[in-house]
Amino acid sequence: MSVYDLPNKKGHFGPYGGVFVAETLISALEDLQKQYEFYRNDADFQSELSDELKHYVGRPSPIYHAKRWSEYLGGAQILLKREDLNHTGAHKINNTVGQALLARRMGKKRVIAETGAGQHGVASATVAARYGMECVVYMGSEDVRRQATNVYRMKLLGATVVPVESGSRTLKDALNEAMRDWVTNVENTFYIIGTVAGPHPYPMMVRDFQAVIGNEAKTQMQEDFARQPDALIACVGGGSNAIGLFYPYIDDVNVRLIGVEAAGKGIDTNQHAATLSMGKPGVLHGNRTYLIQDDNGQIIETHSISAGLDYPGVGPEHAWLKDSGRAEYVAITDDEALAAFHTLCRYEGIMPALESSHALAYVAKYAPTLPKDKLLLVNLSGRGDKDMATVAQMSGLTL
């Protein structure tokens, strides 16, 4: 049996990934590749990282058997990987701790980040405070307006939030602007990308930092259930929480891998963010991957109730896993996600992030079709406190 070993040296996952950036960024990326390649195999770095993940982030995150919800659905047993219990309330911190430690070893005193809903921005501001670094977060001005609480949170943590006024004024424009900052200040600045996208080595590096989720799960499943799950289910925007769970299982071909994208108001409308389901391959933000684009190759604005899934691209490794048939990708609408949000609140006393609610909503459809002895492991990638205002608004209330 062949062992999965992508990406190759050039950062390619089959036809996807790569380094599609202007010449001005190449040497910075080459430097990052070299440094990461070294620290990835450096015992001292890895032990510092594990120590931080244990004492600062609060890992390992438990696997919780949602018995009441499983019983209610009447099919497979549903297990939740509780990334919502991490410090700052989502999986994002796994990656920002890793990249910040790398930045420190590379002697960079300033970190920058892009953010959509603000979760990655908060996770970046958090680690910058923790390690005493200057932090600048780029955020579309439209998102700044929609996510005022997270903007304030980042400011409390000492970060500067720069509203981006170009393009659609959302996540993709924040990413463009962060790239521009990086090109200009590359000598003292480390760019912390929040998902498994961007030019090589980012998709690989972010995956490696998030793989702690899947690696823990493998051990925990063996300990608690004496076997591995039948399927893994995770939401996919850029796809970092999904790849973090999937990656250690790629060679375990008996475990199904199911990524859940945001169908927004429906994949037959033009208001969705279901990139793998509805997009076409192209080049954006430094890599070749599936993109939501028009016939002329212009990137189209996406829509999802959950800001974390509202992105017109997707990590190149997911594009490859889709084409190779190793993973399946499905889409869940805003309404279905919202229903799952409410169900988990009522049946398990857990308030999931709207992103994670997409994975839960798919499970709510899938579990009843399976016998009771099947095990579904869902990545509960974040907690839903941040989504209170959105949920209230969808229910016709204002807080």
Added chain:
Amino acid sequence: MSLDSIKNLLNLFNRQGDTKRTNRIAKTFAGLKEQDRKALIPFITAGDPHPKYTVPLMHQLVQSGADIIELGVPFSDPMADGPTIQRSSERALKHHVSLSDVLKIVAEFRKTNTSTPIVLMGYANPVEALGHASFAAKARDCGVDGVLIVDYPPEESSEWVQCLDQHEIDAIFLLSPTTHQQRVEQVAKMAKGFIYYVSLKGVTGASHLDLQDVNTMLMQLRQYISLPIGVGFGIRDSATAKAVAELADAVVVGSWIIEEIEKCSESELLNNVGSLIKKIRVAIDEIQRNVDNTL
């Protein structure tokens, strides 16, 4: 004789019949060299401020002293550009200017100008959407001479360059102050037409060009590169344009022109852009006059 070699011969024959259309970039630089002059390469975005002005603007650029025209292909996410060129892209996209529209603009321009080289500059995704082979064939038919795709570095470009080569379009590449020697040699092998040296770190429209650095870098680059070298990014006054002309083979001006386009009313557009180009032309040609004076 195999079928392939017959095809190759036929191709060769067809191309020879067609040589009037090709090598405009090389001819332009050769002509300038004979006169001891430096090339002026203005950049405008196709469709900015409105598609109807692009062809007249291109003719105006030529009449006012441009040697080569760099025509920007608008893109929704121009990552390597500063705010000025981003805005020009957004203005063009308001009119839904696509890559196919840009090619039509070039074809229209070619109806009355068959000598001035046109270099398209843009981002990968519109080209990917059209398909490399289909794009290259259409671009050649419309009279495009060179293409620079900002986010196709040489590492990702072998198939792309081959495709352009087949259609006798020059693949233009960027080099920057951070490009190390090994990559300069790699680019030297792949590039055609001219090399575009990005004179500073950062995005287009920034303004901290260090001429001493440019001079040092160009001397290093010339050890490996025989193509003409154009310098751009950060040229926004006559003094800088002149100073760059002393060092480089071509002066590329973008944001400075776009700012002029932004500032003036539509009725002043052609005149004002023309005056600006003339001003830059005079500055660039001054280096020639200085040389003459010393004779």
